[in-house]
Amino acid sequence: MTIKGKATSLDIAHLAGVSQPTVSRALRGSPMVNAETRERILRIARELNYKVDKNASSLRLRNAGTLALLFFEDPTNDDSLINPFFHSMLGSITRACALHGQDLLVSFQQLSTDWQADYEDSNKADGIILLGYGDYHESRDRLQRLVEQGTHFVRWGAALPGQPGVSIGSDNFQGGHDITTHLLQQGCRRIAFLGHASSHYPEFQERYRGHVAALQEHGLAAEAALQHDAITTEASGQEACQTLLARGEPIDAICAASDLIAIGAMRALREAGLRVPQDVAVTGFDDIPLAASVSPALTTVQQDTKQAGQLLVERLLALIGRQAVDSQSIPVKLVVRESSQRG
Amino acid sequence: MTIKGKATSLDIAHLAGVSQPTVSRALRGSPMVNAETRERILRIARELNYKVDKNASSLRLRNAGTLALLFFEDPTNDDSLINPFFHSMLGSITRACALHGQDLLVSFQQLSTDWQADYEDSNKADGIILLGYGDYHESRDRLQRLVEQGTHFVRWGAALPGQPGVSIGSDNFQGGHDITTHLLQQGCRRIAFLGHASSHYPEFQERYRGHVAALQEHGLAAEAALQHDAITTEASGQEACQTLLARGEPIDAICAASDLIAIGAMRALREAGLRVPQDVAVTGFDDIPLAASVSPALTTVQQDTKQAGQLLVERLLALIGRQAVDSQSIPVKLVVRESSQRG
DNA sequence: CTGAAAGCGCTTACAG
């Protein structure tokens, strides 16, 4: 009680009349400690509000009980808000960490600069979760380097064969397929796809491939003129849609690669005096909270962020535990709302 | 290179032909190391991808270079999303931490359970940032305990006299005052206030006090029938508005204590066949991203999250550095959009 | 300018 500063296990040892290692054993629940002694030690520890020094114990155990979340943004993204989808991922990752008794270090990165991925090198974290879309080609080398360095990491994103490391991602192909099929069932035939469709953005590319597959199943061919690049921001979606309309290409639906793109596109349609869904049906991807609030409410593909967070954390912990771990894709769910429902 | 596992400062010492302390001095930029020796050491460290072990150095320095963000939610809140306002705070806090070379531990808490505030006790963090609204009376005792334990912490929220610890918050009184004045200038006279107005929710209470002050300046008295409790969710705002309408109280404006409440209220108004702003003007508070996207766009009070994050981090670091630190309130800005503009 | 020594607080073989 009269100890200055924080109590240590040695302080407790003195008060309990035992050696310091015995205190350590008692606190860690070792079975080879006399029950009475243990009780006495635990009581004193509680009275002193003693907490094991994590620096000392991590140093000794070579294990931090901490994971790091590296969130990186595309530098082409405007400074505004982060994709709300990732907020929901952050929430589920935090909860999954708590469930597994892990603490979570969070860091926002710029893709442009070198990733500050040395949390593990400095033993501050046992592994890293990578979150954020960007140019995949740019990040691939870095991922490769992480693998070579033996860094433990999992990333959120398309799980494609031959990728460096472990990826957890939604079944983007299925999502693109299902939502396009839905549009076709609504009678749409001139469906524009807004979003990058190159290997630089594998998630979007997979959604586009699913889109094309669905078209083909209905005997339709994908037209290059109906695909227009966009990144995941409202501004980009709005601009892409304006360009599309300016080209005069006749369309009856927009299949956007993300909800933010879709919402930007709806704004452009409104400005052009077109009604959603009567003149043009619109769909998104992600099911961010905004999707349900927007008017008309947005039909979209829901990603299972809860399962995603759990899988990311569990696989990372398995990796840290030296188990073999595979990439995995997570099923998605079509959510039909007003923006796609025609007569 | 042929060293198994991670390189240590001792490995570098061997390779550089110096003692381990010299390596430590060189890496920390001590001026009393020969320039050539320093260069050699730094080169070798780089080649080995050496990173100082933070557990060892924190243990020795008694300083973790890490802050913890405790985010707590009101248990009465539905499981849905977190108040988007806090996402923006999270972003600015993360950036401020990076700026000050601090790592950030993030943890979501339930108000109901005991705060897991022992990051500092375990020396994992040097101080704590508390973020989240809840019943202030419930948290007050816990804050008091933190102060008694000598925990370094700052909290986001109303900065009121006599509070335990340091608080950084918006000037809620001014915000409530300004937005009400704006409504009055638009000709509104029957203004309902949606949000708690008790000392259990000091931020809302301050907004309400500002609201009342503005009314009085215009020779109007606050009417109890025009205030209705609500917490910061759309659902709560919608319900509060429905109740209000059901009571048949004539109103020409709703001054909501937060954007989410306002958005819920707008939904209730729409369902009741009332037009915003023609029949009822609506205002919010926070300026979350949704506020600008919603239709009609929401007039609101913008909180300066960027400055807030900076202040929270800077004051906490000052506190850790044993400086005297005061609470502070941050100016807010009225943002006029469509939802309040009458003819 | 540099090295030998001590110590941060813990955990775990190793003896008893």
Add this chain to the structure above:
DNA sequence: CTGAAAGCGCTTACAG
């Protein structure tokens, strides 16, 4: 069941 000893990797007075 318990203690004495060693060591995790670093930083910093203390000598030189």
